[in-house]
Amino acid sequence: MDERRANIDLVFRNGLKDYEVLPPPEVWNSIQPAIKIKQRPFILLRSAAMIAVVLGLSFIAYKLSREISTAPASPEIAFQIDSSSPLTAPSIMTPSYIPGKEKSLINSSPKTFIAGITENPVPSEIENASFPDAIATGETNNILLGRSFTINEPIRPSLTSANKKTIEIKPVVPEYIPESSITKHTERWSIGAMASPTYYSSFSSDNSELSNQLAASEQSLISYSGGVSVSYKLNKRFSIQTGLYYSSLGQEIDGIASFGGFQKYDYTKGDHNFEVLTTSGTVYTNNADVFLISTGPGERIITAYTNDVFDPKKANLQYINNTLIQNFSFIELPVVLRYKIVDKAVDINLLGGLSYNMMVDNSVYTTGDGVKYVIGKTDGLNMLTVSSSFGLGMEYSFSKKLSLNLEPTFRYYLNPFNEFVGSTTHPYSFGVFSGISYRF
């Protein structure tokens, strides 16, 4: 019985071995977009993380600036009261300084000497204290507690001991005017131009052997970015900026020798002869006259013209170079929020935002004897990318209208150049932007 049962196993195992059924076409149609969609949670997570960082830094800066602005420097002045004065100080009294509650010390009511500084009830001892005329100094005559004396600055008493006859009087800002009530004309708009050399590199999620091999032969080039910006000042601290920038990112790929004069040997009908694997995507050649061969470790060129099929040296092709340049250029539309941390002669701003980038150039080329040979382009790149940026900006106003700007900025591309599973590459760049802006 067991044999018969095992027999039925074999019937099915052998009968179904190598059996094939063509799946419905819609299956591939649903797999392809799903491969791309799988990456989106990572993009969202990265975006959320970047936003959190920018918000966090803004909050810290805000707190710091609050602490700085609410701690005014108040030099204390102390002067001796005549020991013969009948003043008897009450127990410890700490008048509190309440911004916005100050009033002029020049007041006819005797109680307003203290009331001008604090609204705490005044001890009777103080009310009855007699201030000697000796404390009257300065040029302005004021009437205080019914006595006439002159002070240079408004005063605030600070009695710290019951038996001491020394009264420390702290100067008080004569007129505390809340920031919000300042009504002066400010230039809210400004336009500027900035440019920067940028260092470009990328984070890769793929640590496979192939990916590491590809990355090892690729070197980032110093690229550049620049453009014009328009900024609007929302309030004293915050401003928002947009503009139009052009940026170029590039990398060198070593270990790929290129030769010219191949067209006469090209007998294939395909639209491209070579595919070059890079961390940013596959490069398809579109120049039929160029022959490529890998001279580095690993096989990164896919072609019908392999070493055993075609030898460029025997065919006497013209050697061009051993390096390819992969270049990507973008037109960028940034939206940047600035927060002024320090408002001095040199302002310091914290900035963070997003930029929408449209790819306008995608080319791969090589150079030889000063001639540029376009080889092809990288396939499957995203035409639209979103990058986040944050940095620290320094602004020096050398006139009322003009200022000089210096902004070290870090940028990170939230979505990868290429949308595919297995290898996601997120470029990042660092640049020190410098430029000039005009306020109006």
Place this chain on the structure above:
Amino acid sequence: MSEIKKIINGCLAGNRRDQELLYRRHASKLYAVCLQYSGNDEEARDILQEGFIKIFENLSHYKHEGSFEGWMRRITVNTALEKFRSRHNLYRVDDIDTIQEPDAEPDNQDYAGLEANDLLEIIRELPPKYRMVFNLYAIEGYSHKEISKMVNISEGTSKSNLSRARIILQRRVGSYTGIKKRAVNG
């Protein structure tokens, strides 16, 4: 570099044509596996779709050791298994436990006339639990111990399910060959 290695590298580098080429080359074989593990075509399509997404996602983990086809098949079978586990509670109990066993073992049979699509049809008519255990044991070659962990049943249940599956298959194969012979003889 072998051709499949080039295609895999192309997929890893994001080449959409290589991704499609990989799919076109292996989809038919894997779809047959999906049909073998599913009771209906819709479920088979789902398994194929989810399986291929996993294959693409995990391509970078393939170490080029052993058969690539075998690696893909394992992913597909695991996808079918996951689907089975998630739907397990939805299957009616009587699908599994009230199958009437034949009173007697069928006689020695001639299986020669059966084609692969006949076998597929027969296997798909099995109740889900029997089908899963039979596939894992008889086709994939897993032991009862392994199956018990994979399907979350006891080893005894695995053996029992296999035994019942075999009996049902033998009976149905018998009736199929009988029908076919009658059809040939007129």
